[in-house]
Amino acid sequence: MRATVLHTSRDIRLDEVDAPQLQLDTDAVVRVVASCICGSDLWPYRGINPVDEPVRIGHEFVGIVEQVGSSVSTLTPGDFVIAPFTFSDNTCLLCERGVHTSCVNGGIWGRDDKQGHAVDGGQGELVRVPWADGTLVATPSQPSQEMVAQLLTLSDVxxxxxxxxxxxxxxxxxxxxxxxxxxxxxxxxxxxxxxxxxxxxxxxxxxxxxxxxxxxxxxxxxxxxxxxxxxxxxxxxxxxxxxxxxxxxxxxxxxxxxxxxxxxxxxxxxxxxxxxxxxxxxxxxxxxxxxxxGVAPVRHYIEQLLPDVLAGTITPGSVFDLTLPLDRVADGYRAMDERTAIKTMLTL
Amino acid sequence: MRATVLHTSRDIRLDEVDAPQLQLDTDAVVRVVASCICGSDLWPYRGINPVDEPVRIGHEFVGIVEQVGSSVSTLTPGDFVIAPFTFSDNTCLLCERGVHTSCVNGGIWGRDDKQGHAVDGGQGELVRVPWADGTLVATPSQPSQEMVAQLLTLSDVxxxxxxxxxxxxxxxxxxxxxxxxxxxxxxxxxxxxxxxxxxxxxxxxxxxxxxxxxxxxxxxxxxxxxxxxxxxxxxxxxxxxxxxxxxxxxxxxxxxxxxxxxxxxxxxxxxxxxxxxxxxxxxxxxxxxxxxxGVAPVRHYIEQLLPDVLAGTITPGSVFDLTLPLDRVADGYRAMDERTAIKTMLTL
Structure with a gap:
């Protein structure tokens, strides 16, 4: 599959990488429908956070569940899901208190999970999602094309x-x-x-x-x-x-x-x-x-905000003023870096 | 009248000073019934905050209203009152928002008010109270001796x-x-x-x-x-x-x-x-x-806390483990400084 890799400062490419597989029975694999670029992605891009080796990047995405592990109970292949910018089990003492970003089993996209298995970045075609029941929020039905941008904002911004x-x-x-x-x-x-x-x-x-x-x-x-x-x-x-x-x-x-x-x-x-x-x-x-x-416990908020987004009462997706296909991801970073775009959406 | 004066580090005395007079029609003069020593009084006492000239000290007191200015409408001579550790008009935009410590007309005991008139410290026999209607909270009736200590805690601690x-x-x-x-x-x-x-x-x-x-x-x-x-x-x-x-x-x-x-x-x-x-x-x-x-807007809280204190539901006065007559104020400071007392009450 194709996924975005930051090779070194300002050298960002869509590379061919291994497609993810289910590793644990709590996993899901999600086919990304839309992803986007975050202001915080610009730090390694700009070299402010040093990049020592090529890294997978991107932590905001929505998509369609493709596969689920045997113990995943709330998701079915075909579901449209929103992924928060950190994964979390949604059951530990800290998730219970709404601090999903401090989940004892949690982690971030593009790095290893606590079991030592690699986790994909969000700016690619497929993502293995740890703790899928805890992490992902499914929408009640398939969203329209226009609604996808609105829903994508619920992953972080x-x-x-x-x-x-x-x-x-x-x-x-x-x-x-x-x-x-x-x-x-x-x-x-x-x-x-x-x-x-x-x-x-x-x-x-x-x-x-x-x-x-x-x-x-x-x-x-x-x-x-x-x-x-x-x-x-x-x-x-x-x-x-x-x-x-x-x-x-x-x-x-x-x-x-x-x-x-x-x-x-x-x-x-x-x-x-x-x-x-x-x-x-x-x-x-x-x-x-x-x-x-502090770092926003996005998972805690998605279900609270989702109804207003689905009803169209709010349109947070207006922050996207540039939409590019994933294969133009490098142009998307450039536009964000040069501040010619407020926020770039990447479609697949 | 007698009032506590800090002459220099660790030289604290009960001096004879001029009795206060009403200066503005919003003033009251209060005869102190009980005062106490605050941990923050120890900084100048210990010389951590330098003392360049003799200063009046003390900012926690309860007492009996002796005189009121012509525009004071909520207080009558004879009322038992609690004084918060800062004075405030209780009507400005910041008082309205509960931040009486930032009152545009406010100030602290023992210094000048914004009109340039001296304000007495709380560890003395009489205190001129600026903005008396805003500053003082009267109790519904005269408290018992034992209740005085409880009410005194409402001035600060x-x-x-x-x-x-x-x-x-x-x-x-x-x-x-x-x-x-x-x-x-x-x-x-x-x-x-x-x-x-x-x-x-x-x-x-x-x-x-x-x-x-x-x-x-x-x-x-x-x-x-x-x-x-x-x-x-x-x-x-x-x-x-x-x-x-x-x-x-x-x-x-x-x-x-x-x-x-x-x-x-x-x-x-x-x-x-x-x-x-x-x-x-x-x-x-x-x-x-x-x-x-931050610095506690005590005036904002007194009316909320007073009912529980009067009902005896809570007994915050237990923090006073040493009670001395005002003329032993120096012993009171020594006990607080040496941590042989948690908090000293001074009675008149």
Whole structure:
């Protein structure tokens, strides 16, 4: 089968590799229908995370179940399924508490599972899925072509934005500022709107992203960054700042921008994968700023979000502004790297 | 009148000072019935916070209203009142949001108010109270002698423990670990119990404090500290750690202990005044650890906690294990400094 392999920084190819087989009776094999490229895929692509040997890549996909192991009970070949960006058994103490990303049996696509068997990346034709009952969420029926893009967002980007909003604790009638206008930041705008925020300020300097932010529910746009941007947010929001700030970038600068965009007693939900971010706790103490979030336990959220997606109440798939066939995966990475695309979908 | 003055490190005296007068029509003058010494009073006392000139001290008191300004409408001379450890107007945008410690007109005892008038410290005979309607909470009737100690805890220590529990988000049936066995940590145990925590682990090495922790609702005691203490907490709590950790110390070590006592997805409520505490966000991200708290907006909580105190359902006053007359205030500081007392009450 064909699967995406990152050979070294900026050398990404669709290679011929061995098709996966069921290894354990809890496995499934899924034929990928659509996959996509994540901002976090760009780190190894750009060489910020070093790539020592060719690696399989991609962790967001939807597809059709092709085979199931003998103990898989909730899935049948032919089911359309959404795969969260980590696999998990959905039964351990930590999955029970909604932290599927810390599942004792969990792991990530493109690496070995805890039994030592290789797991495929998501940007390929077939994927062996460990803990298939726990990991995959089947849709009630086969989706339309257009719905596929919406469902694909449930594998990572939309629940990650949702995790920022839920971690911050967004409540109906509240004020929200969103730091970051990537696909996750835009998804966070949509998530905050869905949770009933009354006023949403999106921070963005790019016209296409500003437009999508408004479409997703942003009431105001702040183009400034840093302390200037935070001051603009505070001015817009009653002179005090936002009840909730959703930090969707992950740098020290963006975290500071979030801190100073929050009102005293405000909460920051952070999902931007942090790179060398230190927080000065004394600076938070006097203003009662809270901080929660982390790697999104997507599996925990899919079933909550799926009905609104299927009903068309929300259209998170609008983050995809470039769709390419899988064999043009290298072009997809280039577009994301050069920021000519917000998010690239790969179809098979 | 007599009031406590810290002249320089470890030189604390009850001095004769001018009695306060009403300065603004929103003021009241309160005759102090009981005051107490806070762990945070020990920093200037010990010289950790430098003392450049003699300062009035004390920020926890209850008393009887003696005079009210012409625009004070909710208080009458003779009312028994609880003073939170900061004063606030209780009407500004931030008070409305429950963050009275960030009140636009607020301030702290023993310093000037925003109009430039001196405000008395709490460890004295009389106190001028700015924004009396906003600041003071009157009890429905005159309390008994024994109830005075219970009510005095509402000025700081018990609502501060409560703030740790509320900021973490303690829910009925949850597991809680408390870092710190000072009066605030012990109050946090009581607050967690009151909020319905199912299992509470108190971290303490001192027998008298362990006993009080158990009396307040702790189910288990962990005497170890640091990574060893955190490992013990995790072992007791299902091998994964606490749903909520209440950090009531404020050092880098105690914060680390809190971090590693929390389960993935756990939340830390922090009220230990932080001294040079840095948080490494990447270490929180993968485990989805949240952190919230800060300086407790006590005024926001007094009315919520008062009924349980008046009903005797909870007895937070048990943190006072030493009661001295005000003229022995220096002995009270010495006992707190040498940790022979958990918390000292001063009576007038």
């Amino acid at each position: 939309f629940p990650t934005g949702h995790h920022a909003a839920v971690s911050a604790g967004v409540t109906p009638g509240s004020t929200v500022a969103v730091v970051g206008d990537g696909a996750v930041g835009l998804s966070a705008v949509l998530a905050a709107k869905r949770l009933g925020a009354a006023r949403i300020v999106a921070m963005s300097r790019h016209e296409d992203r500003q437009r999508l932010a408004r479409q997703f529910g942003a009431d105001e746009i702040v183009a400034e960054r840093g302390t200037e941007g935070a001051a603009a947010v505070r001015e817009i929001l009653d002179g005090i700042g936002a009840d909730f700030v959703l930090e969707c970038v992950g740098t020290g600068d963006s975290m500071k921008q979030a801190m100073f965009s929050a009102r005293p007693g405000g909460r920051i939900g952070y999902v931007g994968v942090p790179h060398d971010v230190q927080i000065n706790v004394p600076a938070m103490f006097g203003r009662n700023i809270g901080l929660a979030g | 018990f609502p501060t423990g409560h703030h740790a529990a509320v900021s973490a988000g303690v829910t009925p049936g949850s597991t809680v670990a408390v870092v710190g066995d000072g009066a605030v940590g012990l109050s946090a145990v009581l607050a967690a119990k009151r909020l319905g925590a199912a299992r509470i682990v108190a971290m303490s090495r001192h027998e008298d404090r362990q006993r009080l922790a158990r009396q307040f609702g702790a189910d288990e005691i962990v005497a170890e500290r640091g990574t060893e203490g955190a490992a013990a907490v995790r072992e007791i709590l299902d091998g994964i750690g606490a749903d909520f950790v209440l950090e009531c110390v404020g050092t880098g070590d105690s914060m680390k202990q809190a971090m590693f006592s929390a389960r993935p997805g756990g939340r830390i409520g922090y009220v230990g005044v932080p001294h040079d505490v840095q948080i490494n966000v990447p270490a929180m991200f993968g485990r989805n650890i949240g952190l919230a708290g």
